[in-house]
Amino acid sequence: MNIANIPYPGQKKRLVIIGGGFAGLELAKKADKNKYQVVLIDKNNYYQFQPLFYQVATSGLEPSSISYPHRKGFQKDRSFHFRMCEAKNVDTQNKVVRTNIGDISYDYLAVSTGCDTNYFGNDSLKETTFALKSVSESLLMRNRILLSLEEALNARNEDELKEILSFVIVGGGATGVELSGALADMQKSILPKDYPEIDFSKMEIHLVDASPRLLFAMSENASEKAARTLRRRGVIIHQGISVKSFEKPYVELADGSKIRTRNVFWVAGVKPNSINGLDETAYNRGRLAVNEFNQVAGYEDIFAIGDTALLISDKSPKGHPQVAQVALQMARRLAKNLNSSDNKQLWEKFEYIDKGSLATIGRNAAVADLGKFRFGGWFAWWLWLWVHILSIVGMRNRVSVFIDWVWSYLNYDVSLRLFIRPKFNKMYKEE
Structure with missing residues (x-):
């Protein structure tokens, strides 16, 4: 039962993407909507362009200039659904993502939860x-x-x-x-x-x-x-x-x-955001270990892309850098593989091109x-x-x-130096 109130995908398979950063949004855009119903979930209802956060912090840009509503880019796409929620855990046996607004079933799951600040143990x-x-x-x-x-x-x-x-x-x-x-x-x-x-x-x-x-x-x-x-x-x-x-x-x-x-x-520094429900063996140094097709270790239909994915190979013995270009290229390769065939034997391996x-x-x-x-x-x-x-x-x-x-x-001046304090309102308080 899909209690997150998302329409039944019919003949299409459902691709659930956790996280709407560089990797998650790119995968949502590139996935074939004639073949998949794409469900993107994120804690925010907008995409954030992380490289320019410091410009907002120093009053060089306004926040809306580096943010973009997730739904806006998919207004004409009826096979795309967005839910603003938090993924609590993954039930791999029943192929369900449990969130704070209900359960979302999946055929394919892509984890692109990105990274958070690393305090190196000094909390x-x-x-x-x-x-x-x-x-x-x-x-x-x-x-x-x-x-x-x-x-x-x-x-x-x-x-x-x-x-x-x-x-x-x-x-x-x-x-x-x-x-x-x-x-x-x-x-x-x-x-x-x-x-x-x-x-x-x-x-x-x-x-x-x-x-x-x-x-x-x-x-x-x-x-x-x-x-x-x-x-x-x-x-x-x-x-x-x-x-x-x-x-x-x-x-x-x-x-x-x-x-x-x-x-x-x-x-x-940064540390990857993990998600509960996956086996401990799927993690390596806090990141999700993936193969050349970005499949999470031990799972056929669960993928990890972007900062949270760790792909170790001869060319990248320590994994790839946690930067936007890696996330975008991983998302594009995964989308091409998913779009091309259900036969995983025909998929192409991911190779990072450093630009x-x-x-x-x-x-x-x-x-x-x-x-x-x-x-x-x-x-x-x-x-x-x-x-x-x-x-x-x-x-x-x-x-x-x-x-x-x-x-x-x-x-030498942009007039964005506004000190705006939020006013508390019970609307924001979680029950």
Whole structure:
């Protein structure tokens, strides 16, 4: 019995997709609706373009520019159904996904639950730091930054001012580098105009990275360029050292040194989101172990794609990087296989094609690793802009982002620095 109130698929098979990120949405789009009834379930009713969360957090873009309603892209497709709910577990015996709104049966199940913030066992940091894995967390971080600036106007002494205007970013991957660069741009070009009473020479941006170099997934050339550019823009880099604790107002590093601050932004790592009901042997290092067809170990009709999938092969002995391109390519290959034939013997194996990596360091600065070509600077920055504009879902969103970025480039300012506090309402309270 399908108590989630989804129409019976008739002669079609039902493909249930858990998670509407890069992989899940791409699979939903590419799956043949003449052959499958596609049911996408997600905790949010919209898609989120994760690479630009930091732009929302630093008031460079509005949240709606990087978000897109799941239903909008399928308005004319009667074989697509979306349910905003949370998948609790999978009953593999009865081929049912149990959710908080009821049970959803499946013929094929694709798990694309993505990743969450990794605190590396130090869960106390979850309550005291700010993460950046969703639009809502982006808005919370934006509020934290703006609130700090308002509080700085009322600082009672120099020590308190330094505490308020110190920002500690933990994690030297692409997000940490991009967030640091964006804050440095704000410090130089925008904030002095908004807050002329504040001496922004006292503002400090600390980037703490436990790995031996920034952008560790990219080339050494990209790492060196990123570090050099950030230092030139005033960012203080703490390299090869981890955060031990944060007990307000001090961040303690592993070497015993302390940074006084109220603002700690944790972008240090990711951990895959698991789902109950699958056998423990299906997991490897927290991710779902899959074969070359993205089938979860031990299951014929359950697949995993994107960040939560771990495909170990001769070419990828440690698995693939948890990036958007892997998720999209996995989804496309799985869709082609499912669309082509029910005979799994005819399916094609997944092979990842690395199209390169880009990371921005702020205005007119970025680094690029594109095959044998490794470069940085102005051209890499413009390339980063166009790649991200073309990757955003929805023409309206692309135009909106383009306009905001052009306006910001011309006058060094986008008027999106709004401190909006949510009002509690019993409507949001779960029964």
